[in-house]
Amino acid sequence: MRVSENRKIALTISLLLAALMAATRFHPIGSAVGLHDASLAVFFLSGLYLRSIFFPLFLAEATLIDHVVTVGGGDAWCITPAYLFLVPTYATLWGAGRWYARRHRSAAWTLMPLSLALFVGASAAFLISNAGFYLFSGYFGEMGFGPYAAAVAKYYPPYVVHAFFYVATAVCLHRLVGAIGRSKRLIVPTLPGGSQ
Numbered sequence: 001m002r003v004s005e006n007r008k009i010a011l012t013i014s015l016l017l018a019a020l021m022a023a024t025r026f027h028p029i030g031s032a033v034g035l036h037d038a039s040l041a042v043f044f045l046s047g048l049y050l051r052s053i054f055f056p057l058f059l060a061e062a063t064l065i066d067h068v069v070t071v072g073g074g075d076a077w078c079i080t081p082a083y084l085f086l087v088p089t090y091a092t093l094w095g096a097g098r099w100y101a102r103r104h105r106s107a108a109w110t111l112m113p114l115s116l117a118l119f120v121g122a123s124a125a126f127l128i129s130n131a132g133f134y135l136f137s138g139y140f141g142e143m144g145f146g147p148y149a150a151a152v153a154k155y156y157p158p159y160v161v162h163a164f165f166y167v168a169t170a171v172c173l174h175r176l177v178g179a180i181g182r183s184k185r186l187i188v189p190t191l192p193g194g195s196q
Contacts, residue, residue: 013049017042018061020166025065040122040159041166043090047097048104055094059087078133085132089125093163096121111171118167122160 024038039062046054066083070076100117104110134140134148143151 010050010054014046014054014057017046017050017058021058021061022065025062026069036158036162036165038162038166039090040093040125040163041170043093044097044118044121044163044167045170047094047099048101049097055091059090062086062090078137080133080137080139082133082136085129085136089129089132092124092128093121096124114167114171115164118163119160122163123156126156126159 020038021042024035042058043055046058066079070079096117100114103113130149130152134145140148
């Protein structure tokens, strides 16, 4: 595949991921059609498919969306000094996607390391973001960490499940685009290392 074709594919993937984040992170749009925030999956998938330069671009997009929401009168409860913990939270997911990209092979068995990478990445992201919020938001001075952890534990399953939903959808789309591309002899997206 020529470099210009790789750039077109990367641009297409980045635009799709940016649109997905915009549609789901901006809650009036996502809530209207029943979509949960796809930011976790966007960072995982950008680590999987895209170069490092896209990480700060997606961070900027997430920050801009949050700024627009709060300036527009939306809930600013999460905008505290703990907000900075979203950087390592999302970096963890990006790194998990990158880790899997180096191990990807075009075989069904690689869904296991993909699932493992996403599970570990999303779980670590949950811990980082919630520990940061507990320590630096200023809301929990009187609450011990144990009661706080018990209170937020109910959010862990949907946090991970929603990320899995979006990544599973992306895997299915990747396979579908690959099958259509091969049948029509088109250029199809590949993961780093050249695998389908």
